Each structure stands twice: as structure tokens, then as C-alpha cells.
Amino acid sequence: MQLPLFPLQLYLLPGGISKLRIFEPRYTRLVKLAMASGEGFGLCMKDGETLCHFGTRAIITDFEQLPDGLLGITVKGVEKYVINKHWQEEDALRFGDVTPLSNWSPTEIKFVDRDISSSLKALFEEYPEHAANYPMPDYNDMTWVCQRWLELLPLETNQKQWFMSRSDHRAALSFLHSVIDDQLKKNQ
Incomplete structure (x- = not known):
């Protein structure tokens, strides 16, 4: 193409x-x-x-x-x-x-991943100008949630490229757990 x-x-x-x-x-x-x-x-x-x-x-x-x-x-x-x-x-x-390249397949959110989804939802509520781009957000699709997080986080170009090269959302999910879980622990 x-x-x-x-x-x-x-x-x-x-x-x-x-x-x-x-x-x-x-x-x-x-x-x-x-x-x-x-x-x-x-x-x-x-x-x-x-x-x-x-x-x-x-x-x-x-x-x-x-x-x-x-x-x-x-x-x-x-x-x-x-x-x-x-x-x-x-x-x-x-x-x-x-x-x-094949898109990451939609993946139903698991109980253990709920904080990643709810944190994104809270972020969108805090920044309605960004949330306005997504009139129908899919907080129950872990792939969708991971992709929106990756777009928002201040990552280096080589990190962004590495995530794009992955065949599914699992590496992004693991990365997001380390970032978001650590932040949630600091806020407790």
C-alpha cells in the first residue's frame, strides 16, 4: 500500500x-x-x-x-x-x-486490571477537552484502554515505536500496571 x-x-x-x-x-x-x-x-x-x-x-x-x-x-x-x-x-x-499490521484484538477487562481502566476514566473526567474526542469510550476493552494510555503518557519515541511493534496489548498492560500501580501506592 x-x-x-x-x-x-x-x-x-x-x-x-x-x-x-x-x-x-x-x-x-x-x-x-x-x-x-x-x-x-x-x-x-x-x-x-x-x-x-x-x-x-x-x-x-x-x-x-x-x-x-x-x-x-x-x-x-x-x-x-x-x-x-x-x-x-x-x-x-x-x-x-x-x-x-494486525490491530490488537479487543480484550475484555479483567478484575485485576480495573484500576488501569478506572484511572483512564478519571483522567478523561478531569480533562473533558480530551474526553470530547471519545463520545463512546470503551473502558471495558483493555486494548482500547491501553492504547489511549500509551497516547497520553510522555514516552520516548523509541518506547512508542517498541509498543507499536508488539502484536498485542500485553506488553502495554504490563507497563501500565507498573506505572499506575506504583502511582496508586504513592497516593495511599
Whole structure:
């Protein structure tokens, strides 16, 4: 699959939703291509000037003209991918030949994992502007919960890439237990 690429430090996983401001001509072109193809575009992170291997294919779910006259788009992560090769065109828009990766399967929450889910719910209640992106949150799907936590936590790029390379949510869940369980113990 060939996708136009949007290098950002935004970490968006499947099911994740974010709003972007488009102001460069090359990214206006990316939006047009993504809308015309119906396949969306590839969000990818950079490590310095180097594109990272893993990214998320995103589709545009809404757009608007912002008060400052710029284009605002709402995007939703669809699936992870790995970049096989990439290139840059004359207008500096990047493209990539990518291979889609399987999404993590939805997983029913277990009793032992309830604190991770309830902590995310509390965080969304504290920050309603972020929660507004998710009118139908799925706090009972551990995969969904893990992905939203990974998007929010201040992780290094290499850590984010490592989690993206995993075939399921278990490594993320283990990591979240260490972070959240420790925080809950400190607060007691």
C-alpha cells in the first residue's frame, strides 16, 4: 500500500482520535489525496530527521475552517503499519510504501486490571477537552484502554515505536500496571 506520510510527534494508535491544523501546502495536498483515495494517510513519527519504522494509517473524519482561516481536520487511527521504503516529492510531501499490521484484538477487562481502566476514566473526567474526542469510550476493552494510555503518557519515541511493534496489548498492560500501580501506592 502506498500512502502520503505526515511526520508528526503525535502518537496515535488505532481507535485514537485527534485534531490537526493544516497550514503547509504539501499537507493541504496530503488532505486532498487522503480524501480522494478513501485510504487516508500515514501518521509517522521522526527520531531527529529520520522517519521511524512504525506508524498509523489515519482517516479524516471531519474538517472545518478554523477561526484563523486554517484548515482543521479530525483524524482517527485505523491500523498500524511498517514503512518499507519512503521518498519525498518536489513539494516535500513524503510518501511511503507500507505494510499494514494486525490491530490488537479487543480484550475484555479483567478484575485485576480495573484500576488501569478506572484511572483512564478519571483522567478523561478531569480533562473533558480530551474526553470530547471519545463520545463512546470503551473502558471495558483493555486494548482500547491501553492504547489511549500509551497516547497520553510522555514516552520516548523509541518506547512508542517498541509498543507499536508488539502484536498485542500485553506488553502495554504490563507497563501500565507498573506505572499506575506504583502511582496508586504513592497516593495511599
